Amino acid sequence: MLYRLLADAVMLAHFGFLVFLAVGGFLAWRWPRVLVAHAAAVVWGALSVFVGLACPLTGWENRLRRLSGEQGLPAGFVDTYLTGVIYPQEHVLAAQLLVAGLVAASWLGLAVRHGTRPHGVNR
Incomplete structure (x- = not known):
């Protein structure tokens, strides 16, 4: 039971990571320091897609599910x-x-939002 709960928690964290990957740049509009973490998430996501880098969260979830x-x-x-649940296979x-x-x-909006502000003007 504990391993299954932990596996579900890892799954939820993985979903959270993917949501952050997709929209984290918009969070940086309000909290610019988030951009560093978002950039790291984008790099990881790009490496995963283009190089096939395996995500450790997948491995952890697999291991925990097997232990359960x-x-x-x-x-x-x-x-x-x-794939096949949220969008069809042919739309990857x-x-x-x-x-x-x-x-x-989000990054373009961040640049416009913070790049056009006159120096010395705080929000």
């Missing part, structure tokens, strides 16, 4: 919980481009 007597994830986290590229667009829009 379950089989573990049939595929990676995204393939198990998102569209989903990736949507996330990239959200990141780009």
Whole structure:
């Protein structure tokens, strides 16, 4: 029971990471220091997509699910919980481009929001 709860907690953390990856740049509009963590998340996400870097959260969830007597994830986290559930398999590229667009829009908005402010003016 404990291992299953821990596996579920890792799964929720993984979802949280993916949400942060997609929209964390918008949080930086209010809290600019978030941008460093968001940039790290974007780099990790890009490496995962382009290089196939395995996410440790997936490994942890798999291990915890097996310790709880379950089989573990049939595929990676995204393939198990998102592809075919949130969006169809044939739209993987569209989903990736949507996330990239959200990141780009948030960073562009951050640059406009904080780059056009006159020096010495605080909000």
